[in-house]
Amino acid sequence: MAADVRLALEAFDPAAELxxxxxxxxxxxxxxxxxxxxRSGEGVEALELRHYGPLTLPGMEDLAEAVLGRWALAGLxxxxxxxxxxxxxxxxxxxxxxxxxxxAFAATDFTMDHLKSDSxxxxxxxxxxxxxxxxxxxxxxxxxxxxx
Amino acid sequence: MVRLVxxxxxxxxxxxxxxxxxxxxxxxxxxxxxxxxxxxxxxxQGPKVRVARNGTVAGAxxxxxxxxxxxxxxxxxxGG
Numbered sequence: 001m002a003a004d005v006r007l008a009l010e011a012f013d014p015a016a017e018l019x020x021x022x023x024x025x026x027x028x029x030x031x032x033x034x035x036x037x038x039r040s041g042e043g044v045e046a047l048e049l050r051h052y053g054p055l056t057l058p059g060m061e062d063l064a065e066a067v068l069g070r071w072a073l074a075g076l077x078x079x080x081x082x083x084x085x086x087x088x089x090x091x092x093x094x095x096x097x098x099x100x101x102x103x104a105f106a107a108t109d110f111t112m113d114h115l116k117s118d119s120x121x122x123x124x125x126x127x128x129x130x131x132x133x134x135x136x137x138x139x140x141x142x143x144x145x146x147x148x
Numbered sequence: 149m150v151r152l153v154x155x156x157x158x159x160x161x162x163x164x165x166x167x168x169x170x171x172x173x174x175x176x177x178x179x180x181x182x183x184x185x186x187x188x189x190x191x192x193q194g195p196k197v198r199v200a201r202n203g204t205v206a207g208a209x210x211x212x213x214x215x216x217x218x219x220x221x222x223x224x225x226x227g228g
Contacts, residue, residue, distance in 0.1 A: 052155055052220055054203030122156035123226045133157040136224045 003064035003076040007057045009083050014093045021077045021095050028074040028097035032104035034112050040087035046126040049091070051082040056120040063114050070110070071096070071103040078111060082121070113143045150180070150213055153220040154192075161191040177211040177219075198222045 004021070014035050022031055038047045051057075064076055075097040085091060092115060096107040117140035124133045150169045154162040169183065177199065181189040191197070199208050200220040213219060 050155060052153065052200070052222070054218075054220070055200060055205070055222075058203075117225070119225060120222070121225055122223070124156075133160070134226045136226045 003061070003068060003078065005057070005060050005064045005076075005078045006080070007051065007060065008079055008081045011085075011089060012079055012081070012093070014079075014090045017077065017079055017093055018095055021075065021097070025075040025097035028104075029099050030101035030104050031095055031097045032101065032108045033077075033093065033095035034108050035090060036092040036112075037090050038085045038087045043127050044087060044125050045129070046084055046086055047091070048084045048124050048126075048131070049080075049082045050122045050124070052120050056082070059120050060115070063111065063119065066114075067096075067107050067111055071098065071107040073098045073103060073107055076107065076111070078115070080115065080119075080121075110147055113140075113147065116140045117144045149215065151218040153218060155220060156223040156226070158191055158197070158221050158223055162188050171213065171215050174212050174214045177208055177213060180213055180219075192221050194223070196224045 018033055025031065038044070060078055060080060064078060067073070067076055073096050077093065077095040079093045081091050094108050094111045094115070096104040096111070098104040098107070117136065122133065124131050150171045151166060152169060153166045154164070159165050169180065181192060184192070193208070198205055199211065200206065200222060201211065201213070202218055205222070
């Protein structure tokens with residue numbers, strides 16, 4: 001089994017991705033997925049994620065390896081956007097397929113916590129026509145610490 | 149030539165996402181930073197800024213830069 005890890009530079013269709021993933025792992029008893037999307041409201045007109053080619057995708061692949069080493073999964077999918085996104089657009093899709101649901105829940109949770117606070121992305125938001133960089137949130141680091 | 153890459157808010161401090169610096173001979177990171185505008189050099193040496201040399205995160209201490217290298221300056225991430 002191998003992970004499917006992708007850095008998407010254009011919009012992707014999370015429903016199609018999840019459908020294809022589920023079809024690949026029909027023998028798995030459970031699939032857990034998480035979809036992160038750009039919040040609408042709060043005056044944010046656009047969101048941009050910057051990445052650094054030599055580090056970002058290799059870092060995501062290392063994360064996937066760590067997840068596969070930690071939980072018994074049939075399959076793991078990580079699709080993460082970079083570039084400019086509008087409110088409502090998908091940012092990240094993580095899905096884990098496993099024989100038993102608890103492994104899939106935990107693996108998805110772990111993957112998201114690490115993508116949020118330990119992956120090579122820099123985020124900025126456009127508010128009132130002006131771009132501003134988003135600083136890391138303490139909560140993200142607290143989330144990461146849960147995993148020891 | 150050394151290529152400097154500025155990620156996140158460091159791009160705003162530098163005013164550009166990347167720049168090329170001529171380099172006659174291998175130079176320490178400290179000396180290289182000394183050639184840059186003071187405000188930028190200070191921002192690049194911030195306590196949470198990490199440095200990657202040719203795609204590998206490296207310790208800034210004692211780092212020597214050579215012709216053809218790419219140095220990326222990485223502020224704290226804020227992804228997902």
